[in-house]
Amino acid sequence: MSSPRIGIGYDIHRLIAGDGIKLGGVSIPCDFSIEAHSDGDVILHAICDALLGSVAAGDLGEHFPDTSDEHKNRDSAEFIQAVLELPELIGYTINNVDVNIIAQAPKLADYKHAMRENIASLLGLDMNQVSIKARTNEQLDSIGNKEAIAAQAAVIIIKNYI
Numbered sequence: 407m408s409s410p411r412i413g414i415g416y417d418i419h420r421l422i423a424g425d426g427i428k429l430g431g432v433s434i435p436c437d438f439s440i441e442a443h444s445d446g447d448v449i450l451h452a453i454c455d456a457l458l459g460s461v462a463a464g465d466l467g468e469h470f471p472d473t474s475d476e477h478k479n480r481d482s483a484e485f486i487q488a489v490l491e492l493p494e495l496i497g498y499t500i501n502n503v504d505v506n507i508i509a510q511a512p513k514l515a516d517y518k519h520a521m522r523e524n525i526a527s528l529l530g531l532d533m534n535q536v537s538i539k540a541r542t543n544e545q546l547d548s549i550g551n552k553e554a555i556a557a558q559a560a561v562i563i564i565k566n567y568i
Contacts, residue, residue, distance in 0.1 A: 410501065411563050415455025417448040417466070418549075418556035427555070429507065429514070430521030430538065431483050431528065436512035440555065443472035449505055449521065449538075450482035452559035453529075454489045456503070460563045461494040486528050500529055501562040504537045508549050508556040514540040 421427075424439025430449040440446030454466045463469075470485055489495070503525065507514060518538045526536045543550035 411460045411498070411565075413456040413458065413460030413561050413563070415452035415457075415459060415466075415559040415561075416556065417451035417455065418554055419446045419448055420548075420554050421552060427512070428482075429517065429555075429557075430505075431524040432517050432520045434512060434514070434517050438512065438552075438555075444470070444480040444485070445482050447482035448555055448557040449507060449525070449559070450486055450528075452505065452557040453503060453525070453561065454482075454485050456559040456561040457489050457495065457500075457563070458492075460561055461492075461498070463492055463494040483528055490529070495563070497566050498563040499566055500531060500535070501564050502535045502537070503529065503531070504560045505539065506558040507538065507540045508543055508558070509540065510542050510545065510550050510552045 420441040421438040422441045423437065426433055426435045427438055427440050428445050428447045431447065451466055458464055458466065518540060521538050522533050522536045526533045548554040549556055
């Protein structure tokens with residue numbers, strides 16, 4: 407019998423002046439935008455990397471390079487779908503996802519429930535299998551100075567047996 411497999415993921419992007427960001431697939435109005443090749447959704451990018459890591463299938467940049475015009479402004483939900491369809495993940499069930507969002511701004515408390523709902527839907531999970539936690543960086547480094555936003559994700563997958 408196979409043991410559960412664990413994957414971790416991380417993503418960070420620069421914040422620039424703008425009119426909103428997308429996190430966990432949820433649009434959040436604010437005075438920032440995320441500078442990125444795709445939509446820059448650090449949460450979904452970190453989840454993709456965690457899923458890829460759980461089956462030793464590389465990382466997000468290997469599968470969706472930021473040098474490809476195909477991925478310019480691409481919705482990160484499409485990355486999630488493509489990762490879930492990889493042969494390496496066939497036969498596994500996601501047990502749970504745990505996410506840390508690290509951002510000094512904007513404040514995210516009002517959006518965490520919607521993020522959990524959206525991520526659960528994207529991954530075919532119940533809401534009680536998706537955790538979202540928001541943290542600041544206590545005004546330290548680029549994140550604390552509102553110059554960047556980051557996310558960490560951990561997933562546990564379990565092999566399906568018939």
